[in-house]
Every structure is written in C-alpha cells, then in structure tokens.
Amino acid sequence: GNSVTQMEGPVTLSEEAFLTINCTYTATGYPSLFWYVQYPGEGLQLLLKATKADDKGSNKGFEATYRKETTSFHLEKGSVQVSDSAVYFCALRSNSGYALNFGKGTSLLVTP
Amino acid sequence: DAGVIQSPRHEVTEMGQEVTLRCKPISGHNSLFWYRQTMMRGLELLIYFNNNVPIDDSGMPEDRFSAKMPNASFSTLKIQPSEPRDSAVYFCASSFLSGTSDEQFFGPGTRLTVL
Numbered sequence: 085g086n087s088v089t090q091m092e093g094p095v096t097l098s099e100e101a102f103l104t105i106n107c108t109y110t111a112t113g114y115p116s117l118f119w120y121v122q123y124p125g126e127g128l129q130l131l132l133k134a135t136k137a138d139d140k141g142s143n144k145g146f147e148a149t150y151r152k153e154t155t156s157f158h159l160e161k162g163s164v165q166v167s168d169s170a171v172y173f174c175a176l177r178s179n180s181g182y183a184l185n186f187g188k189g190t191s192l193l194v195t196p
Numbered sequence: 197d198a199g200v201i202q203s204p205r206h207e208v209t210e211m212g213q214e215v216t217l218r219c220k221p222i223s224g225h226n227s228l229f230w231y232r233q234t235m236m237r238g239l240e241l242l243i244y245f246n247n248n249v250p251i252d253d254s255g256m257p258e259d260r261f262s263a264k265m266p267n268a269s270f271s272t273l274k275i276q277p278s279e280p281r282d283s284a285v286y287f288c289a290s291s292f293l294s295g296t297s298d299e300q301f302f303g304p305g306t307r308l309t310v311l
Contacts, residue, residue: 116298127200127287127302128239173239182227182293183252184300188238 086111090174090187097164097194105159105190107148107174115176117141117150117157118184122171131159131172164194198222200303202288208309214276217306220269221290229289229300230263230273239287245271246293278310 091106109115116135120128132141137152146161157174174187201220209215221228229244243253245265253263260279265271275282285307289300 120302125304127289127304128300129302130299133299177298181252182246182291182298183229183241183244185241186239 086115086176086178086185088174088176088185088187090172090190093171093189093191095190095192097192099166099194099196100163101194103159103161103164103168103192105172105174105192107157107159107187109155109157109174109176111155111176111178113179114152115178117148118175118177119146119148119157119159120173120175120186122173122189124170128173164192166194166196168192169194200288200290200301202286202303202306204306205304206307206309208311209278210311211279212277213310214274215278215282215308215310217273217286217288217308219271219273219288219290219303221271221288222301223269225290225292225301226268227291227293228265228271229291230271231287231289233285233287233305234283242273275308278308280310283308283310 087110118133119131121131122128132143134141134150140149148159171189171191173189175184203218227246230242233239242255243263248265263273285305287305289302291300
C-alpha cells in the first residue's frame with residue numbers, strides 16, 4: 085500500500101539556519117505529493133504541493149522537489165525564522181483516490 | 197469564509213459514554229474527511245465522503261465508530277461506547293475535489309479525552 089516516511093524529530097535550529105526535512109514515499113503509479121504544516125493548537129494547512137516528477141513546489145521560502153528516481157520529496161528552507169516553529173507533515177495522494185496518506189510529522193523548533 | 201468549523205474543541209468524558217463530534221465544512225466543498233491524530237499512530241484517515249456519500253470507511257477502527265453526513269453542510273462522528281484508547285485529536289477537513297484541485301482544508305480539531 086501507499087506510505088510516507090519522514091525523519092523523526094524534534095529538529096532544533098537557530099534562526100537563519102538551513103532546514104532540510106527528509107521525506108520518502110512508497111506508492112504505485114504517480115502520486116501527488118504535499119507538505120502540510122501544523123502550528124500549535126491549529127489544524128493542518130497546505131504548505132506546498134507537486135503533482136508530477138521533477139515539479140518543484142514552493143511557498144513562504146519553503147520548497148520541495150518531486151524526485152521519482154529516489155521516491156523523495158524533501159522539504160528545504162534557506163533561512164528559518166522563529167515563526168516557522170511547527171510540525172511539518174509530508175503526504176501523498178494516489179492517482180486513484182482522494183484520500184491523503186500522511187507521514188508521522190516532524191516537529192521543528194527554531195530558537196532566536 | 198469561516199473555514200471548517202468543529203465542535204466541541206475539547207471533550208472530556210468517561211469510559212462507556214457516547215461522544216458526538218461535529219463538523220461544518222466550507223460552503224461549496226464537495227468532500228469531507230475525518231482524521232484521528234495520536235502520538236503513537238500519527239494522522240490516520242477514518243472516513244471520507246464525496247457529495248455526502250461515504251466513499252471509504254476502511255479506516256474506521258471498529259463498530260463503535262460511526263459517521264454521517266446528512267447534508268452538504270454538516271457531518272458527525274460518533275463513538276459509542278467510548279474507551280480510553282479513543283483519546284486523540286479528531287480533525288475534520290473539507291475539499292472541493294475536481295480534476296485540478298485537491299487541497300484539503302482542516303478544522304482546528306476536537307481534543308477528546310476518555311477517562
């Protein structure tokens with residue numbers, strides 16, 4: 085079946101550091117890939133998405149590239165801010181349905 | 197737009213009691229999803245509806261769980277009887293699913309504690 089594996093947290097970084105959160109997936113066919121972010125006490129929000137191989141999703145300085153050869157969709161940001169502290173979820177949607185399969189989430193804490 | 201509305205935000209109940217969680221999706225959306233979030237299992241899809249019809253309920257843990265969507269603007273998730281292992285945050289999400297759109301919008305969640 086479909087599944088998503090992402091690096092375990094928590095990840096602690098200093099402000100302006102470079103961020104990478106790894107995500108790999110298992111799926112048949114050509115899934116769509118997503119990153120969602122959850123701020124404390126809130127529901128998940130879509131951060132970015134990519135729907136086909138080599139697509140790059142980007143938003144708010146975050147970006148991720150759909151790599152079919154390595155079945156990966158790693159999230160990166162060049163310079164994190166304290167306000168980026170949140171839990172980040174990688175997810176996929178297969179091309180045969182609408183449900184999302186989520187990874188377990190990676191907690192990010194950015195300190196001043 | 198008010199976004200997805202869930203109630204209650206917090207629920208504390210005793211084992212064996214019936215619990216009903218409520219969700220109002222974003223107006224115009226045609227799909228609704230119920231998820232459960234726990235530390236151990238992460239975020240799990242319980243059930244989703246398209247045009248008020250349940251499409252996939254394979255994630256519903258057992259017969260104690262039931263979900264309904266009587267109309268396009270309201271859904272309930274019921275647990276009867278509740279057990280301590282049902283303690284979790286339950287999220288509702290809605291979406292307008294089309295060939296080019298699939299973003300899910302999440303509500304703030306209901307934190308359920310079963311004593």
